[in-house]
Structure formats: structure tokens, C-alpha cells
Amino acid sequence: MEIEAPLDGRRRIADVLLTSDAGNKMAIEVQYSGLTTASWKERTAAYKALGITVVWIWGNIGAFAPRRTRVLDVHREILRRRMPIIWINPAHERIAWAGLEDDYPRLLPANVRRHGFWFGSLDDLELRATGLFPPGFIDARIASKTTAMRSRRPRLSRAFERKVDQIASGRARWSASPDEDRG
Numbered sequence: 001m002e003i004e005a006p007l008d009g010r011r012r013i014a015d016v017l018l019t020s021d022a023g024n025k026m027a028i029e030v031q032y033s034g035l036t037t038a039s040w041k042e043r044t045a046a047y048k049a050l051g052i053t054v055v056w057i058w059g060n061i062g063a064f065a066p067r068r069t070r071v072l073d074v075h076r077e078i079l080r081r082r083m084p085i086i087w088i089n090p091a092h093e094r095i096a097w098a099g100l101e102d103d104y105p106r107l108l109p110a111n112v113r114r115h116g117f118w119f120g121s122l123d124d125l126e127l128r129a130t131g132l133f134p135p136g137f138i139d140a141r142i143a144s145k146t147t148a149m150r151s152r153r154p155r156l157s158r159a160f161e162r163k164v165d166q167i168a169s170g171r172a173r174w175s176a177s178p179d180e181d182r183g
Contacts, residue, residue: 008050024129025052030088032059037073055132060089060096084134086125093122097134
């Protein structure tokens with residue numbers, strides 16, 4: 001783990017840079033100051049171009065405080081990408097997060113959810129190769145994708161059955177052919 005790690009010839013400084021044993025890199029950017037959606041996209045793309053996964057964590061005070069009355073455009077963009085918004089209170093080692101309602105279908109006890117936000121300990125975050133996630137986020141996404149796949153499965157099964165019927169009827173026609181080799 002490196003703090004204030006220089007990247008790309010010092011053009012970019014990661015707040016925190018994690019490097020796995022396999023050499024995979026993840027930058028953690030803690031954002032307290034204002035950031036436009038365009039700047040967020042540019043910075044995220046720059047990390048991606050360097051082969052680095054970037055995780056954005058928003059400060060618990062200032063421009064990105066979680067209890068502001070309006071949702072900021074950059075947060076809308078993150079939600080549009082079906083990713084969680086994570087805030088940190090480093091003094092108390094606490095986090096808050098928000099996501100689309102169907103990202104958290106009753107996976108967490110009611111006492112951790114208040115005012116549209118979930119709250120937990122910094123230790124609750126799950127570190128994965130693809131990012132840093134709140135508890136239950138990955139499980140909820142897997143459950144959501146599994147449900148979507150199951151809803152498509154009957155259509156796939158009917159298509160498969162039609163194909164089997166076509167093959168079977170073709171085989172029946174072939175079996176009835178007078179030119180059949182009965183060897």
C-alpha cells in the first residue's frame with residue numbers, strides 16, 4: 001500500500017494505491033472537494049488506461065456530504081453505472097453508502113438503513129479485484145443477475161425444445177428414406 005502514490009510520470013497522484021501479489025493495482029481516491037462529472041469521467045478513464053482499477057470514496061463533509069438535499073450529477077452517473085456511492089468518516093472509521101433500491105433487496109437489517117443510506121464500519125467494506133464494495137452489494141448484484149437469467153431461461157428452454165423437435169423430425173424423415181443404408 002502506498003499513500004500519495006505518483007503515477008503516469010507524476011501527472012496523477014493516487015490517494016492510496018494497492019498492489020496485489022499478482023501485480024494488479026487499485027487506486028482509492030478520497031474526494032472532499034468539488035468534482036464535475038466530466039472531470040470524474042476523465043480521471044476514471046485515465047486510471048483505466050493505466051490498467052488501474054479506481055475506487056471513489058466521497059468525504060463525509062463538504063461538497064459531497066451524504067445528507068445534502070440534492071443528488072449531485074457525478075453521483076447520478078455512478079448510480080447509472082450500477083455502482084454504489086461510498087462516503088467515509090475517517091475520524092470514526094465509519095462509512096455510509098447509497099445505491100439503487102434494487103441493489104439491496106432487504107439483505108441488511110433495518111437498523112443499518114436510515115434516510116435512504118446504509119451505515120457501517122470501515123471494516124465492513126469488501127475488497128474485490130473489481131473494486132471496494134459495501135456489505136451485501138456483490139451478493140445483491142449476483143442475486144439480481146441470477147433472477148434475470150432465470151426469467152430468460154424458459155425462453156431458452158422453449159427454443160432448445162424447438163431445435164430438438166426439428167432434429168427429431170429430420171431424423172424421422174431420414175429414417176423413412178428409401179435410400180437409407182441399413183448396412
